[in-house]
Amino acid sequence: VDAVYCFNSNTRITNTLFTNNSSNGVRCFGASPTISYCTFVENRQSAITANVGCSPIIEHNLFARNNSQNTSARNQIAIGGQGTNNPIIRDNEIYNQSYFRAGGISLLTLGPTDVCNALVENNYIHDNSFGIVIQGLSAGGTLHPIIRYNRIENNRINPDPLVSGSGITVQTGGPTNAPILTGNYLNGNYWGITIVSAS
Numbered sequence: 001v002d003a004v005y006c007f008n009s010n011t012r013i014t015n016t017l018f019t020n021n022s023s024n025g026v027r028c029f030g031a032s033p034t035i036s037y038c039t040f041v042e043n044r045q046s047a048i049t050a051n052v053g054c055s056p057i058i059e060h061n062l063f064a065r066n067n068s069q070n071t072s073a074r075n076q077i078a079i080g081g082q083g084t085n086n087p088i089i090r091d092n093e094i095y096n097q098s099y100f101r102a103g104g105i106s107l108l109t110l111g112p113t114d115v116c117n118a119l120v121e122n123n124y125i126h127d128n129s130f131g132i133v134i135q136g137l138s139a140g141g142t143l144h145p146i147i148r149y150n151r152i153e154n155n156r157i158n159p160d161p162l163v164s165g166s167g168i169t170v171q172t173g174g175p176t177n178a179p180i181l182t183g184n185y186l187n188g189n190y191w192g193i194t195i196v197s198a199s
Contacts, residue, residue, distance in 0.1 A: 003043075006031035018043060025066070028054045030083075036060045040076070044069045047076045052083035063094040067102035073129065073164070074101065080108035084115040090122050097127045100158045106133040109177070112140025124151045129164040131155040131189065136177035143177040147184060154188040165190025 003021045004013065008030040018025035018040045025040045026033070028050035034057040040047035047066040050056055058077065067074040076094050079085050089105060096102045104125040107116050125131045131152040136143040152167040167186040170179055170193065186192040 002027040005029075006033050009033065012036075013038060017041070018047065020044075024049050028056055030054065032056050034059075038062075040064070040066055042066065042068050046074055046078045049078040050085055050087060051079075051081045053085070054079070054083075055086040056088075058087060058089045059091050061092045063092060065096055065098045065102075067096075067099050070099040070101050072101060073103060075103040075106040075133065076128070077105045078108075079106065079118060080114070080116040081110050082114055086115070086117045087119075089118065089120045093124045093126075095125070095127045096129070096157060101129055103130045103164065104128045104132055104152075104155065106135065107143065107145050108133075109136045109141035109143045110138060112138050114138065114141040116141075116143050116145060118145040120145060120147045120150065122149050124153075125167075126151070126153040126155065127157055128155045129158040130169060131167040131186075133169045133171070134179050135169075135171045136173040139173045139177075141173070141177065143172060144179065146180045147182075148180070149183045151185045152189065153186070156188070156190045161190040166194040167192050169194045169196065171196035 011033040030053040032055040156165040158164040167189040
């Protein structure tokens with residue numbers, strides 16, 4: 001069960017502790033809440049997941065040791081899949097240290113009409129399985145995030161470096177998938193930036 005399910009709403013969530021929930025801390029569907037000054041710790045799945053028309057503002061939060069079920073790769077902040085999802089993710093600290101399948105942030109498009117033009121800036125992302133994953137699974141989708149001025153360190157807690165361990169992973173499927181990466185500090189990851197495929 002999600003602690004908060006935002007459905008077609010633009011709620012403001014602030015100064016709240018989300019911990020030990022059996023699913024996600026916050027799930028968004030068609031919603032663009034502002035989530036700030038919150039703590040997400042030891043939630044069984046993602047801390048925040050947003051899909052199908054979501055553009056949340058996620059800022060000044062602490063994310064620690066989420067995906068505690070640790071049965072599959074899952075990100076503490078998971079954005080996208082279907083629809084248009086253009087979040088702002090900034091000034092957060094995201095770390096794990098405990099669950100080696102837990103990543104930091106994922107930005108995803110699945111189909112040809114899906115869009116994810118996120119702004120991810122000024123975050124401290126450390127000690128996860130990986131830092132940021134940008135993945136476009138359709139050549140027709142639009143994936144054009146700006147990833148800038150993040151500190152991304154020691155994201156290598158997965159013992160298998162062939163599975164994860166990059167500071168930033170880019171897997172894009174077409175010419176409209178063109179992330180902008182600038183001014184990021186990457187240190188102590190298995191790999192700094194991994195480009196799996198690009199057009």
